Amino acid sequence: MMIEARGLVRTFKTKRGPVQAVQGVDLDVADGEIVGFLGPNGAGKTTTMRMLATLITPTSGSATVAGCDLAKDPVGVRRRIGYVPQSGSTLPEAVAGDEVVDHARLYGVSKAKAIADGQRLFEELDLPGLWRRQCKTLSGGQRRRLDIVMGLIHDPKLIFLDEPTTGLDPQARANLWEHIRGLRDRGATIFLTTHYLDEADALCDRILVIDHGRIVGAGTPEALKQQVSGDAVRLRLADHAGGRADAGAGGSRRTNVTETVIRIVEKLDGAIEVEAVADGVNFRIPRGGSVLPGLLRQIDAVGIELDGVEVHRPTLDDVFLTMTGRSLRDDSPAPADEPEKQKEAVA
Numbered sequence: 001m002m003i004e005a006r007g008l009v010r011t012f013k014t015k016r017g018p019v020q021a022v023q024g025v026d027l028d029v030a031d032g033e034i035v036g037f038l039g040p041n042g043a044g045k046t047t048t049m050r051m052l053a054t055l056i057t058p059t060s061g062s063a064t065v066a067g068c069d070l071a072k073d074p075v076g077v078r079r080r081i082g083y084v085p086q087s088g089s090t091l092p093e094a095v096a097g098d099e100v101v102d103h104a105r106l107y108g109v110s111k112a113k114a115i116a117d118g119q120r121l122f123e124e125l126d127l128p129g130l131w132r133r134q135c136k137t138l139s140g141g142q143r144r145r146l147d148i149v150m151g152l153i154h155d156p157k158l159i160f161l162d163e164p165t166t167g168l169d170p171q172a173r174a175n176l177w178e179h180i181r182g183l184r185d186r187g188a189t190i191f192l193t194t195h196y197l198d199e200a201d202a203l204c205d206r207i208l209v210i211d212h213g214r215i216v217g218a219g220t221p222e223a224l225k226q227q228v229s230g231d232a233v234r235l236r237l238a239d240h241a242g243g244r245a246d247a248g249a250g251g252s253r254r255t256n257v258t259e260t261v262i263r264i265v266e267k268l269d270g271a272i273e274v275e276a277v278a279d280g281v282n283f284r285i286p287r288g289g290s291v292l293p294g295l296l297r298q299i300d301a302v303g304i305e306l307d308g309v310e311v312h313r314p315t316l317d318d319v320f321l322t323m324t325g326r327s328l329r330d331d332s333p334a335p336a337d338e339p340e341k342q343k344e345a346v347a
């Protein structure tokens with residue numbers, strides 16, 4: 001296990017009383033995994049990540065991170081991890097290459113090695129010719145990739161990325177996904193937070209969902225989607241297409257047809273929310289695609305004709321809504337107490 005955390009708790013003291021940011025988090029991350037940490041604003045993602053990265057101490061609980069005990073050997077943890085904070089890690093006026101070298105020096109990397117490795121990473125992460133550039137002149141995507149370089153310069157085997165793609169355009173985002181997959185392919189383990197559900201779906205081997213400081217769901221993107229509600233299936237009945245809704249005989253026939261289909265569907269293993277709708281029958285079922293062929297044969301065998309069949313996979317949005325009772329908005333603003341402000345004050 002690259003990360004093994006048990007009962008992590010973090011309470012912040014504030015003037016208005018204690019804030020229980022993380023309230024007992026257990027989590028396991030295996031070697032070589034990309035794990036996505038999802039949750040609404042204020043759920044406790046950054047706080048959990050900062051504890052695991054030794055930047056703040058847990059109020060209680062324990063963890064082993066990259067083979068080192070968080071409490072007993074924080075220096076060992078720090079030496080083995082890379083951490084890319086939510087708000088970025090470079091100063092606007094600084095020169096990109098200098099930032100990278102200075103950062104590497106903090107980890108005890110020699111200057112010569114820092115320059116060589118940094119310039120290699122600039123090539124690999126698609127930042128050619130930008131080594132001498134002032135950070136503030138880089139584009140958003142370039143700056144976020146520079147943040148990634150900073151997190152990688154000492155060759156960590158575990159990388160924490162706090163919302164690495166927030167604010168990037170779709171192309172820069174896709175680019176960064178490729179880089180992150182590349183890191184994993186080179187043997188690194190990646191633990192990242194994101195507000196983009198499509199990103200978690202496309203990029204992560206496993207997802208952890210946190211809300212109000214507690215893990216409320218965990219699994220592969222597929223398993224989570226399956227667990228929530230199953231696929232939504234819509235059977236459109238041919239008899240309804242003619243629009244004979246008010247015809248007496250047609251009406252009663254339609255009822256019979258609908259009833260027959262409903263009876264067949266209700267016998268399917270795991271079918272829920274079976275209901276008649278205007279033009280057919282809707283229901284939910286796990287692995288809709290694999291039960292359909294048999295279902296269609298049964299409907300055909302009783303002489304009922306279908307006009308169409310639709311299967312909708314549940315999205316991670318559905319997962320979120322079910323687990324947290326809230327939708328995860330992609331455009332949620334950064335909370336006021338994020339370090340972004342401090343950064344501007346420094347600049």
Ligand SMILES: Nc1ncnc2c1ncn2[C@@H]1O[C@H](COP(=O)(O)OP(=O)(O)OP(=O)(O)O)[C@@H](O)[C@H]1O
Pocket residue numbers: 012013014019020021039040041042043044045046047048086334335337
């Ligand atoms: N230094 C602090 N002092 C007081 N409260 C804090 C501090 N840091 C975080 N909190 C509070 O702890 C809770 C969790 O914050 P955290 O930054 O971990 O959330 P998050 O899941 O990363 O949210 P976001 O998606 O907005 O980044 C919030 O209610 C936040 O206001």
Ligand SMILES: [Mg+2]
Pocket residue numbers: 045046047086162
């Ligand atoms: Mg955060």
